[in-house]
Amino acid sequence: MASIPEILFHPDAANNPQEAYARIHSECPVTREADMNGNSTVYLTRYADVMWALKHPEVFSSAPGAVDIGQSQPLIPLQVDPPEHAKYRRFLDPEFSPRRMAELEPDVRALTNEVLDRFVDKGGCEFHQEFATPLPSALFLRLMGLPQSDLEMFLGWRDDTIRPASSDPEEMSAIRDRAGKAITAYFMESLAEKTRNPDDGLLTRLANGEIEGRPVTAEEKLGMCHLLLLAGLDTVTATLDCMIVFLARNPEMRAQIVADPSRIPAVIEELLRWDTPVALVARMLTSDTEIGGVEVKAGDGCAVVIGAADVDAEEFERAGSVDFDRPANRHVAFGAGPHRCLGSHFARLELRVAIEEWHRRIPEYSIPDEVEVNFTPAIRQAMSLPLDWPLTKP
Ligand code: HEM
Numbered sequence: 001m002a003s004i005p006e007i008l009f010h011p012d013a014a015n016n017p018q019e020a021y022a023r024i025h026s027e028c029p030v031t032r033e034a035d036m037n038g039n040s041t042v043y044l045t046r047y048a049d050v051m052w053a054l055k056h057p058e059v060f061s062s063a064p065g066a067v068d069i070g071q072s073q074p075l076i077p078l079q080v081d082p083p084e085h086a087k088y089r090r091f092l093d094p095e096f097s098p099r100r101m102a103e104l105e106p107d108v109r110a111l112t113n114e115v116l117d118r119f120v121d122k123g124g125c126e127f128h129q130e131f132a133t134p135l136p137s138a139l140f141l142r143l144m145g146l147p148q149s150d151l152e153m154f155l156g157w158r159d160d161t162i163r164p165a166s167s168d169p170e171e172m173s174a175i176r177d178r179a180g181k182a183i184t185a186y187f188m189e190s191l192a193e194k195t196r197n198p199d200d201g202l203l204t205r206l207a208n209g210e211i212e213g214r215p216v217t218a219e220e221k222l223g224m225c226h227l228l229l230l231a232g233l234d235t236v237t238a239t240l241d242c243m244i245v246f247l248a249r250n251p252e253m254r255a256q257i258v259a260d261p262s263r264i265p266a267v268i269e270e271l272l273r274w275d276t277p278v279a280l281v282a283r284m285l286t287s288d289t290e291i292g293g294v295e296v297k298a299g300d301g302c303a304v305v306i307g308a309a310d311v312d313a314e315e316f317e318r319a320g321s322v323d324f325d326r327p328a329n330r331h332v333a334f335g336a337g338p339h340r341c342l343g344s345h346f347a348r349l350e351l352r353v354a355i356e357e358w359h360r361r362i363p364e365y366s367i368p369d370e371v372e373v374n375f376t377p378a379i380r381q382a383m384s385l386p387l388d389w390p391l392t393k394p
Pocket of ligand 1: 306
């Protein structure tokens with residue numbers, strides 16, 4: 001019988017995760033696997049087990065080690081466990097409230113249309129490269145109060161950290177390290193500038209903020225900036241890729257949102273469930289325990305496969321079908337428990353406006369017949385996504 005990592009990290013699973021998850025649920029929903037060095041990883045895929053793990057951070061810790069993009073300080077608040085974690089969320093949550101996000105909507109819409117303007121009249125584009133990648137960076141710069149002229153630099157760092165241009169592990173690590181140092185230098189300079197010349201952007205409030213009555217330290221500011229950059233760009237790119245592939249392949253479902261754009265928020269929630277773009281999150285076990293009948297040990301790594309939880313037939317009726325009218329959709333695409341996505345209201349704003357404006361301006365589109373779309377594992381981005389659409393005559 002195959003093991004979870006064999007099924008999960010098989011190249012076919014990246015392109016058809018729902019089938020892989022269904023197989024895992026029926027054959028091996030919880031497993032503990034040892035690698036050649038004797039280190040063990042626990043894999044959780046059932047909705048109930050995933051929720052339990054995410055809601056028990058005292059057992060499933062998020063301490064540093066799981067994510068490394070060349071930063072020298074912990075990513076705040078992702079790599080901080082409760083109770084300390086709460087003080088950072090108290091500081092950051094108001095910055096991402098629905099009201100704050102609503103204030104950004106006109107700018108988000110204008111920037112989205114600027115990206116669309118670059119190719120809408122061409123009858124085609126490389127969606128991943130020309131829309132899903134630059135848009136979240138442009139919107140992130142707006143959120144932070146940074147100049148749009150820094151966009152190209154951001155995109156370079158993104159490539160260097162996510163897909164370094166080398167297959168040699170040492171060289172890859174050196175590229176990541178250089179990018180990490182450049183990002184640190186950039187944020188240190190930008191934070192100093194926002195202290196001298198405050199404006200209405202988020203970076204100004206990070207630069208001049210207080211946590212529990214004392215100024216935010218330089219290390220904390222950098223930890224938050226690094227995390228926002230890491231958490232806020234590729235996640236949105238991946239989600240846009242997944243959604244557009246689905247809508248391109250299912251024209252009759254796409255027609256429903258073109259005819260009635262008010263359905264878009266529900267469509268976004270259902271597609272987040274169906275093709276969960278951040279497929280798994282990492283934890284570390286702090287004590288020996290048992291989960292789903294499997295004994296696990298302190299020090300084990302844990303892959304919490306939220307993508308699998310979102311298509312668990314024990315939790316969702318017709319889990320294997322996409323239903324834009326699904327009544328209760330308690331998907332975990334944004335995580336759960338204390339580390340639930342800080343930026344979910346911003347992400348939802350970005351996604352809604354992007355899907356609205358795209359379909360207003362490009363209601364019909366398709367993936368050329370000869371194209372096979374391949375996705376990356378873990379954070380599900382399309383490696384390349386060419387689209388064509390008919391040009392309407394003036
Ligand atoms: C559709 C897009 C997004 C998805 C699917 C997503 C998904 C997630 C998930 C699954 C987690 C939980 C991680 C864990 O438990 O280890 C998370 C945490 C987080 N996300 Fe997002 N995210 C998205 C967009 C964003 C954006 C746009 C931002 C900010 C600009 C953001 C900022 C964060 C932060 C700061 C955390 C850590 C929260 C904490 O540790 O308390 N995310 N996100």
